[in-house]
Every structure is written in C-alpha cells, then in structure tokens.
Amino acid sequence: MDVAANLKKIDNNIRQACTRSNRNRDEITIIGVTKYVTIERTEEAINAGIKNLGENRLEGFLEKYEYIQDQAKWHFIGTLQSRKVKEIIDKVDAVHSLDRMSLAKEINKRAVKPVDCFVQVNVSGEESKHGLAPEDVLSFIEELKVYENVRIAGLMTMAPHIDDEARLRKIFRHLASLRDDVVAKDLPHAPCAYLSMGMSNDYQLAVEEGATHIRIGSSLVGQ
C-alpha cells in the first residue's frame, strides 16, 4: 500500500478514537517510524504529509537525516548510548528515551539549547524493556532540574506486543496518571504535557487513553 493510503486509514482511526474519548484530533501527533524502510519510502511519507519522523538507531537516523534534514521534525525513539549523544543532539527535536541520570548529564553537556525529552517508563515491568520503574519517575524528574538543557516534555512507554485490550489500557492509564503527578508538581523544567505511547497495534487504545504522540512504523510505511 502507498503511504498516503495508509496514512488516510490511520488518520480515520485516530479521528474515531478521538470521538469515542471526547478528544480533539489536533492534540495528536503522528511520528512516522522509518527504521524498517528506505530513504525513498521515507520521502514518500513526507510527501503524504508526515511532518514528524522517528528513528531508533544512530546509524539509521544519520543516514535518513542526511537526505531529509529539516523537511521533518526528528524524534529519537531508541535506546541512546551516552557516547553517541553528541552525534545526534543538535539534529533532533526530541529524545523519547531518557531513562537514566548519566544520559541526562550528557545531553545537558552536549546540547546548545534546551532539548525536549520524554522520560521512558517501563510501565509493564517486562524485563526486556528499557525505562524507569514507575515509582522512580517523580524523584528522577525532580533531580533533573540541575540540567538546564534538559526539558521534560512528557513521558514515553512501550506497551508489550499483546492483544489484551484491558491490560494495554491499564498500562496507558498508568502512564497518564504518572504524567498528571508530574504536572501537579509544577516544575519549571518539566511541563510534561505529553504522552508518547501507542504503536501500530495499539495506537487507537493509546489515543483513547490520552496519547499525544503516537509512534507508527509498520502500518504506515511497512516493514
């Protein structure tokens, strides 16, 4: 399928999820995840109207960035090694995988201006998943106030690849309630307005539970 047709279908599904949950379509940003596909396919996504792109590996990101540059906003969504921060930090609009203090320290040191970061939370508790334990999120974010180039834009999670709707909803709701806890602290460095959650198989549920950034790869651009 061409990307434009896929995007139309996804956009329709988002609109329906918004209707079901009394939300406004404008609150939701689609991040097109291009990690599986070529530069040509990435360009096709841009021509179809995708304005935000996500990559999860340094090499893949740099390769695409060289061609696409600022035709899109770039979201780094994968595990980020501290020593690689300097190669991406002035090129990305947001990092969705902030999961440790040493990474925050490196971002702070390398960035020339505040960078929007999402704190990755391992809500499901799966051992294979990166991210902070939910109970550690608040204190972690409070400690980040010393890093003036780290701005906490929101929280991010990856749900397990399951079809159990009730369990997925519970995970998304948990992240939303953690976000509300951070917002209630009213921290200048952590407006934390956003929720980066929902992928190809669960984005409709994520939207119903408050997602503001959904990260869609396979159902948008293919595998």
Ligand SMILES: *Cc1c(COP(=O)(O)O)cnc(C)c1O
């Ligand atoms: C690959 C990836 C996605 C997109 O996954 P799809 O199931 O293909 O939509 C989203 N978020 C992260 C962090 C990823 O690594």
